[in-house]
Amino acid sequence: MGFRIIKYVNYIKDCLCSIVYDNDLKCALCRDITKDSYLCNLCKKRLKFCNEEFTIESYNYKFICNSVCYYSYSMLELILALKYKSDFKAGEEIANLMIVKIKEKDIPVDVITYVPSSHKALKSRGYNQSRFLAKNIGDKINKPVCSCLKKSKGTKDQIGLSGKDRWNNIKDSFYLKGINKIKNKNVLLVDDVITTGATAFYCAKTLSDSGAKEIFILTAAKSDV
Numbered sequence: 001m002g003f004r005i006i007k008y009v010n011y012i013k014d015c016l017c018s019i020v021y022d023n024d025l026k027c028a029l030c031r032d033i034t035k036d037s038y039l040c041n042l043c044k045k046r047l048k049f050c051n052e053e054f055t056i057e058s059y060n061y062k063f064i065c066n067s068v069c070y071y072s073y074s075m076l077e078l079i080l081a082l083k084y085k086s087d088f089k090a091g092e093e094i095a096n097l098m099i100v101k102i103k104e105k106d107i108p109v110d111v112i113t114y115v116p117s118s119h120k121a122l123k124s125r126g127y128n129q130s131r132f133l134a135k136n137i138g139d140k141i142n143k144p145v146c147s148c149l150k151k152s153k154g155t156k157d158q159i160g161l162s163g164k165d166r167w168n169n170i171k172d173s174f175y176l177k178g179i180n181k182i183k184n185k186n187v188l189l190v191d192d193v194i195t196t197g198a199t200a201f202y203c204a205k206t207l208s209d210s211g212a213k214e215i216f217i218l219t220a221a222k223s224d225v
């Protein structure tokens with residue numbers, strides 16, 4: 001009798017272990033079994049890394065920007081999964097890759113913030129993917145995350161606008177709440193994708209005008225379109 005109970009307990013334990021650990025052993029993208037990583041080797045190989053640091057300049061402002069990958073293959077799929085399928089495991093994998101970049105480039109971070117969502121996007125999606133990434137990075141590298149950038153109501157959607165129109169549309173769209181949290185600090189500004197750089201530029205400009213010491217833009221992906 002006692003033997004049967006022990007067997008049953010072991011069976012329950014195995015079931016629980018498979019629930020807890022099984023998830024961790026599957027690739028965030030293809031769900032193939034992977035040993036010790038969120039991405040299997042095949043999906044990892046499909047990451048197109050972006051190694052060049054670049055700057056976004058306008059007026060008298062110049063900001064350093066780094067992107068983990070180009071917006072293609074595995075990174076595109078991870079971002080779409082996070083953004084439109086609430087796949088937070090994919091989000092965690094993106095955050096892990098962003099942390100590798102922070103360490104690789106030795107980016108000095110005092111505080112982390114992120115590009116705010118439009119009210120419309122937040123309402124329909126229920127979360128801001130850039131905030132998720134910032135929080136995940138902050139938790140893992142033990143840095144505070146500040147939700148200080150706000151988007152003004154009434155900003156039109158950037159989708160479908162040409163490069164120049166994007167810059168005009170987004171101008172004066174951001175404001176800051178809680179200056180003390182970023183004043184004289186090195187701020188890491190997180191976003192999922194950078195395209196023309198207009199959004200990141202005006203967010204960084206708002207931080208700079210509010211007294212941030214230096215702003216480092218970090219995105220998961222860089223897109224040319």
Ligand SMILES: [Zn+2]
Nearest residue numbers: 027030040043
């Ligand atoms: Zn895979």
